[in-house]
Amino acid sequence: GQNIDQPTEMTATEGAIVQINCTYQTSGFNGLFWYQQHAGEAPTFLSYNVLDGLEEKGRFSSFLSRSKGYSYLLLKELQMKDSASYLCAVMDSNYQLIWGAGTKLIIKP
Amino acid sequence: GAVVSQHPSRVICKSGTSVKIECRSLDFQATTMFWYRQFPKKSLMLMATSNEGSKATYEQGVEKDKFLINHASLTLSTLTVTSAHPEDSSFYICSASLQGRGGQPQHFGDGTRLSIL
Numbered sequence: 001g002q003n004i005d006q007p008t009e010m011t012a013t014e015g016a017i018v019q020i021n022c023t024y025q026t027s028g029f030n031g032l033f034w035y036q037q038h039a040g041e042a043p044t045f046l047s048y049n050v051l052d053g054l055e056e057k058g059r060f061s062s063f064l065s066r067s068k069g070y071s072y073l074l075l076k077e078l079q080m081k082d083s084a085s086y087l088c089a090v091m092d093s094n095y096q097l098i099w100g101a102g103t104k105l106i107i108k109p
Numbered sequence: 110g111a112v113v114s115q116h117p118s119r120v121i122c123k124s125g126t127s128v129k130i131e132c133r134s135l136d137f138q139a140t141t142m143f144w145y146r147q148f149p150k151k152s153l154m155l156m157a158t159s160n161e162g163s164k165a166t167y168e169q170g171v172e173k174d175k176f177l178i179n180h181a182s183l184t185l186s187t188l189t190v191t192s193a194h195p196e197d198s199s200f201y202i203c204s205a206s207l208q209g210r211g212g213q214p215q216h217f218g219d220g221t222r223l224s225i226l
Binding site: 009033040041042043044045048087096097099102103 | 115151152153154158165184200202214215217218219220222
């Protein structure tokens, strides 16, 4: 079966750095997406990785290792507004998105 | 770019009512649109995938007669919850992508919070 694993919840301090991991087992791979979802709101697109390596976009970076079935989302200089759920999703060989359950990130002052 | 508009944002209605939710891609043509349902503190659950001009593909366990999907144009898809009951109360979210394949992200509407009394 297809499976996406990410931690349920993480806590970090304002101004610090946090890394949210995602491991996956899917039938085929056509890219990995990270989305941010604030409580009561729809998800917003953060990043897309299809090749191995690090993609940097401002305070957020996303890393992919296809051989290990592993990705992480790195958030730097954390702000209170970064408190949200972070969803990892993998596009399989049928171009279907397989969603992880999300990681709830709590930022403390 | 890539703005998706979903309307209405909130619906409260009596049991037995049918509710229509619209999803529009405002600045791009969406080959494929997706309808999700999300319960509180749970992950997104894909209900169906719709391609313009063809019948929607429903996920296992989703009743196609209960959740009617129409994707009549490249910019509009609608979800109609027929004869809604309290158990249909949920957060419904649509998304649209430029293509059905090849690494295009899904862009989400703001969601519709449906409450059936």
